[in-house]
Amino acid sequence: MAMSNLKRTHWMRSVVVFLCALSLVSGKVRTSSYSNSWRDLLFGSKWLSVAPRESRFLPIFTVVPVGASGCAAPSGEQGNCMPSKDCLLRSGIPGGPCGGGGYGVCCIFLQTCGGIIRENSTYFVNPNHPDVYDGTGSCQVTVQKLHPDICQLRLDLDMFSIAPPDPANHLCNQDQLLVSGGSPTPTICGSSTGDHMYVDAGLGQSNPIVLSVITSGTFPRLWRVRVTQIHCGSISRADQGCLQYYTAISGRVRSFNFNSVSGRQLSNQDYSICIRNERNFCGIQYNACADMENNRSRSFTISGNSNNPVGTMVGGGGGSFASSPNACTNDWLMMGCIRSADRIPPLPGCEDRVCGGTFSAEAGMLAKTVQSSVRPFRLYFHTDGVEAPNDIDNRGFCLDYVQQPCTNGF
Numbered sequence: 001m002a003m004s005n006l007k008r009t010h011w012m013r014s015v016v017v018f019l020c021a022l023s024l025v026s027g028k029v030r031t032s033s034y035s036n037s038w039r040d041l042l043f044g045s046k047w048l049s050v051a052p053r054e055s056r057f058l059p060i061f062t063v064v065p066v067g068a069s070g071c072a073a074p075s076g077e078q079g080n081c082m083p084s085k086d087c088l089l090r091s092g093i094p095g096g097p098c099g100g101g102g103y104g105v106c107c108i109f110l111q112t113c114g115g116i117i118r119e120n121s122t123y124f125v126n127p128n129h130p131d132v133y134d135g136t137g138s139c140q141v142t143v144q145k146l147h148p149d150i151c152q153l154r155l156d157l158d159m160f161s162i163a164p165p166d167p168a169n170h171l172c173n174q175d176q177l178l179v180s181g182g183s184p185t186p187t188i189c190g191s192s193t194g195d196h197m198y199v200d201a202g203l204g205q206s207n208p209i210v211l212s213v214i215t216s217g218t219f220p221r222l223w224r225v226r227v228t229q230i231h232c233g234s235i236s237r238a239d240q241g242c243l244q245y246y247t248a249i250s251g252r253v254r255s256f257n258f259n260s261v262s263g264r265q266l267s268n269q270d271y272s273i274c275i276r277n278e279r280n281f282c283g284i285q286y287n288a289c290a291d292m293e294n295n296r297s298r299s300f301t302i303s304g305n306s307n308n309p310v311g312t313m314v315g316g317g318g319g320s321f322a323s324s325p326n327a328c329t330n331d332w333l334m335m336g337c338i339r340s341a342d343r344i345p346p347l348p349g350c351e352d353r354v355c356g357g358t359f360s361a362e363a364g365m366l367a368k369t370v371q372s373s374v375r376p377f378r379l380y381f382h383t384d385g386v387e388a389p390n391d392i393d394n395r396g397f398c399l400d401y402v403q404q405p406c407t408n409g410f
């Protein structure tokens with residue numbers, strides 16, 4: 001072992017690297033008394049009491065992170081922690097200190113029309129951001145994978161307000177957000193601040209994903225969409241086929257452009273919302289969100305004329321429309337085998353599709369808690385391209401969910 005060479009150049013660092021390599025293989029190779037004596041010299045006899053597996057995590061090995069790690073700027077944006085000169089070199093915006101010990105800055109990355117996203121957690125923002133944008137055309141950014149091993153993108157619509165769909169058929173005729181190059185995503189418009197989407201990015205160095213906001217006519221648009229890249233093996237990866245993915249025991253799911261006062265349910269939607277089945281939970285309950293704005297709740301208005309009371313409609317309806325006029329054939333939310341939670345014993349039958357203007361698992365005018373024990377927990381939302389003249393002023397849906405423990409009944 002040429003110890004004298006090690007001593008000559010960066011003595012300390014080399015020994016650390018040397019010992020680090022030893023500790024990595026120490027599961028298989030017995031470390032010799034020779035290397036133990038070096039450990040003793042560097043770390044004292046305490047070293048010997050440390051199990052080899054733990055030794056990799058001694059403070060001396062946790063040097064400053066090499067890759068960027070997530071951080072939050074005081075302004076609320078998410079950035080990557082890195083030395084401030086790296087942030088400037090990579091065209092980021094330094095957003096306050098991070099990493100402790102004066103390590104670096106929380107570097108924020110923004111891109112707008114024509115930009116290429118090359119950093120994790122980059123924001124796609126409107127021109128003039130944070131002011132509004134009134135221009136027309138197509139504003140696109142291209143997302144390049146940081147690594148071939150990126151399987152998904154998560155788009156967080158931190159701020160999202162573009163022109164609403166047309167009042168008659170709720171089509172995104174004026175403005176739209178389009179995602180191309182990945183798995184299909186619904187075209188959306190209007191306001192969806194706080195909503196998210198997962199996009200399957202394909203395997204390896206597949207085609208880049210392009211995010212476009214297409215605008216026409218005048219409207220004070222504002223958007224800030226955070227694009228997070230997710231490793232194939234990441235625990236934050238959404239299940240296959242889920243446009244939206246929730247990972248809490250309770251939460252809220254809603255359609256895009258939902259707002260109980262001014263929202264319009266978007267047409268031509270077809271996607272799934274997944275709720276991760278948490279450990280020791282076997283069922284799930286859903287309730288329409290509280291509607292503080294209207295005298296009669298519009299939290300679940302999927303079909304019919306929501307300016308009048310509209311009951312629950314269920315089922316896909318066999319045969320002709322005339323024989324099942326209450327069925328959900330055009331616009332619906334599909335949930336696996338749902339029943340009203342208040343029936344004891346439960347009704348023998350269950351439903352899969354629900355629509356109308358009142359949230360329940362059975363036809364009627366009374367909103368009810370709905371439950372299901374079909375796993376995984378998923379909702380499928382479908383709307384066609386027509387609203388007028390039968391379907392008027394529907395807002396879409398907003399539901400609160402709570403997973404139910406594996407006890408009696410689930």
Ligand SMILES: *[C@@H]1O[C@H](CO)[C@@H](O)[C@H](O)[C@H]1NC(C)=O
Nearest residue numbers: 070120121146228229230231
């Ligand atoms: C991107 O950032 C998020 C959190 O900000 C992190 O969970 C994820 O692992 C990062 N992705 C890559 C590819 O580093």
Ligand SMILES: *[C@@H]1O[C@H](CO)[C@@H](O)[C@H](O)[C@H]1NC(C)=O
Nearest residue numbers: 260261292293294295296297
């Ligand atoms: C609720 O009802 C009251 C009394 O009928 C009415 O004055 C008010 O405008 C209604 N509010 C909404 C949002 O419809």
Ligand SMILES: [Ca+2]
Nearest residue numbers: 331384386387
């Ligand atoms: Ca429709």
